[in-house]
Amino acid sequence: MPDSPRPKRPRVIVTRQLMPHVEARMAELFEVVLSARDHAFSEGELKAAVQDCDVLVPTVTDRIDADIIAAAGERLKLIANFGAGVDHIDLAAARAKGIMVSNTPSVFTEDTADMTMALILSVPRRLAEGEKLMRSGTWEGWAPSTMLGRRVGGKLLGIIGMGRIGLAVARRARAFGLSIHYHNRKRLPAAIEEELGANYHASVDTLMRISDVVTIHCPHTGETHEMVNAARIAAMKPTAYLINTARGEIVDEKALIAALKSKRIAGAGLDVYAQEPKVDPELLALDNAVLLPHLASATIEGREASGDKVVANIRAWSDGHRPPDQVLEGWA
Numbered sequence: 272m273p274d275s276p277r278p279k280r281p282r283v284i285v286t287r288q289l290m291p292h293v294e295a296r297m298a299e300l301f302e303v304v305l306s307a308r309d310h311a312f313s314e315g316e317l318k319a320a321v322q323d324c325d326v327l328v329p330t331v332t333d334r335i336d337a338d339i340i341a342a343a344g345e346r347l348k349l350i351a352n353f354g355a356g357v358d359h360i361d362l363a364a365a366r367a368k369g370i371m372v373s374n375t376p377s378v379f380t381e382d383t384a385d386m387t388m389a390l391i392l393s394v395p396r397r398l399a400e401g402e403k404l405m406r407s408g409t410w411e412g413w414a415p416s417t418m419l420g421r422r423v424g425g426k427l428l429g430i431i432g433m434g435r436i437g438l439a440v441a442r443r444a445r446a447f448g449l450s451i452h453y454h455n456r457k458r459l460p461a462a463i464e465e466e467l468g469a470n471y472h473a474s475v476d477t478l479m480r481i482s483d484v485v486t487i488h489c490p491h492t493g494e495t496h497e498m499v500n501a502a503r504i505a506a507m508k509p510t511a512y513l514i515n516t517a518r519g520e521i522v523d524e525k526a527l528i529a530a531l532k533s534k535r536i537a538g539a540g541l542d543v544y545a546q547e548p549k550v551d552p553e554l555l556a557l558d559n560a561v562l563l564p565h566l567a568s569a570t571i572e573g574r575e576a577s578g579d580k581v582v583a584n585i586r587a588w589s590d591g592h593r594p595p596d597q598v599l600e601g602w603a
């Protein structure tokens with residue numbers, strides 16, 4: 272059946288506050304309902320929104336599950352996500368109902384890699400602990416044997432998920448003298464492996480066992496849910512660190528907390544959590560974990576570019592084309 276004509280001025284509901292120039296552009300181009308209160312939409316608010324628009328612009332804080340998709344009105348044809356990850360959207364349910372999904376890949380790659388590198392440096396070097404000590408007013412001055420961390424250069428970095436962000440992290444890490452090992456669904460072309468000196472491991476078990484620092488950059492999917500499980504954490508070196516700026520659900524968080532508490536592994540640097548915005552209180556109590564509030568993509572430049580991509584995706588769709596960043600089957 273041919274598609275019904277797409278509205279030239281689609282009704283667009285945006286769940287969160289976006290950068291001012293993006294909101295202004297949306298108001299010019301669309302019949303847009305902007306987020307006045309800038310909060311994560313509740314289930315009720317999402318259900319009301321999907322019944323009342325052609326395009327929904329959600330973010331990672333909105334859970335668009337099968338129930339929400341089932342509640343959508345006939346006119347909802349595009350979910351134009353603001354953000355790279357789309358694990359909060361039930362893609363199969365959307366596809367079954369003929370609703371396209373788009374995202375904003377690439378614009379956060381360098382920022383997320385920078386923040387990952389910041390964690391790779393700050394966890395072994397105990398940066399957050401040092402900062403806390405200074406603010407406590409209890410620092411007694413320099414000493415040769417206190418607050419010793421571990422050197423980063425010369426260590427083995429294990430990257431799980433060698434896509435855009437994984438590659439950007441590898442490039443940075445190489446400059447800091449880390450050797451690059453990775454596990455990915457697909458092996459990189461030989462020329463890129465050579466450029467990075469990157470070693471491929473078909474087995475995630477092996478990668479985690481040999482790494483001094485493991486960093487996660489795959490998407491959260493059915494396959495990667497708790498991929499970093501208790502057995503794999505237990506097999507890590509006792510001197511190793513786990514960094515996660517991808518999604519909290521990729522790690523068995525309880526198993527990670529147990530390993531950090533018992534010093535089974537040396538430390539962790541986390542930007543993402545299993546039940547955001549809730550953070551396990553046990554994690555908050557640990558000195559060997561550096562915790563960030565899902566901050567890796569939080570730059571003005573990245574958020575502006577992400578908003579521009581959302582606008583471009585909606586415009587392409589309303590002009591009768593595929594959104595340039597349409598999330599296709601087998602997206603991960």
Ligand SMILES: NC(=O)C1=CN([C@@H]2O[C@H](COP(=O)(O)OP(=O)(O)OC[C@H]3O[C@@H](n4cnc5c(N)ncnc54)[C@H](O)[C@@H]3O)[C@@H](O)[C@H]2O)C=CC1
Pocket residue numbers: 355356357376377379380383431432433434435436437454455456457488489490491492494495516517518542543565566567568569603
């Ligand atoms: N903390 C933050 O603010 C941000 C977090 N992210 C997260 O980072 C994730 C990755 O982003 P990109 O690098 O842009 O994605 P990408 O699609 O470029 O790369 C993901 C890589 O993971 C690999 N992969 C997928 N399933 C796998 C599996 N089962 N085993 C091994 N490898 C697998 C893919 O083959 C691909 O190479 C996003 O999905 C998102 O969840 C992205 C941006 C910001």
Ligand SMILES: O=CC(=O)O
Pocket residue numbers: 331353354355356357379568
């Ligand atoms: O977590 C952020 C994203 O863009 O994905």
